[in-house]
Amino acid sequence: MSDRPGRILLQTTIPTTVDDWSIARFSRLAALLAGQRDEDGRPLYDVVARDRGPVDRPDPVLSSLDQSDFDQLWLFAVDTGDGLTPQDCDGISRFRARGGGLLVTRDHMDLGSSVCSLGGIGQAHYFHSTNPDPDPGRRQPDDPFTPEILWPNFHSGRNGDFQEIEVIGAPHPVLADDASPTGAIRRLPAHPHEGGIGAPAGVGARVIARGTSQVTGARFNVAVAFEPGEHGGPGIAQSTFHHFADYNWDPGDGCPSFVSEPPGDGLRRVPEALADTRRYMLNLAAWLSPAR
Numbered sequence: 001m002s003d004r005p006g007r008i009l010l011q012t013t014i015p016t017t018v019d020d021w022s023i024a025r026f027s028r029l030a031a032l033l034a035g036q037r038d039e040d041g042r043p044l045y046d047v048v049a050r051d052r053g054p055v056d057r058p059d060p061v062l063s064s065l066d067q068s069d070f071d072q073l074w075l076f077a078v079d080t081g082d083g084l085t086p087q088d089c090d091g092i093s094r095f096r097a098r099g100g101g102l103l104v105t106r107d108h109m110d111l112g113s114s115v116c117s118l119g120g121i122g123q124a125h126y127f128h129s130t131n132p133d134p135d136p137g138r139r140q141p142d143d144p145f146t147p148e149i150l151w152p153n154f155h156s157g158r159n160g161d162f163q164e165i166e167v168i169g170a171p172h173p174v175l176a177d178d179a180s181p182t183g184a185i186r187r188l189p190a191h192p193h194e195g196g197i198g199a200p201a202g203v204g205a206r207v208i209a210r211g212t213s214q215v216t217g218a219r220f221n222v223a224v225a226f227e228p229g230e231h232g233g234p235g236i237a238q239s240t241f242h243h244f245a246d247y248n249w250d251p252g253d254g255c256p257s258f259v260s261e262p263p264g265d266g267l268r269r270v271p272e273a274l275a276d277t278r279r280y281m282l283n284l285a286a287w288l289s290p291a292r
Contacts, residue, residue: 034046089117206224236284
């Protein structure tokens, strides 16, 4: 077992763009992970946060990720379909095949659809135009307030508020919370347009958490876990990158100009909900850490 900190790459699928969901808008997550210490005061994680390089060529880090010393990749797919090249997907897939931990998250409709080519975890993500949800009943608009956004777009609440999540099956380690009366995390940040995810067959995946639309009452998957084994290292597919974004933890941090919905303040008013969110992030980092 190595004594060095676990190396975590927080990465978006767009070049640095001030008025977009660039990696700077995930600074609270980066600071939380980087601030963790072991019992001797040594950092648990070495965190690198970056945006992708130019979209007309392979990203120099992602395309060769399997040759790096990173232990985990948290991929925030914030692109409109061109965020990953085939070489990037190959590098990420080889990274997980050699045991690396992988979290892949996206957003509504076709936002982040470049992840579909990723081995295994890419198939957990359902989009409007690519790899649609196999259940026709979930191919319906859910949020009526922004009709230009088509399915999937589950409305779990306002940005800045929180949602109650349902634990599916045996509680997964990423949902563990000793401070909770149920022993599990109960709340995560809300978002008006969560994406669609599911568990592909035959790759060691299962749905571990669900949410409920605040508009239609529809239930939707929030997280799918891929157990480590013959298919590669541990993995998580998440319904939206907004669970991780600064703006959703505290709207006072600001958002891109194209965000039109009024925010809420639930996470600021209910510290236990923010504590659940932070615990979930730390559980993810611990579970996605491969043996070194």
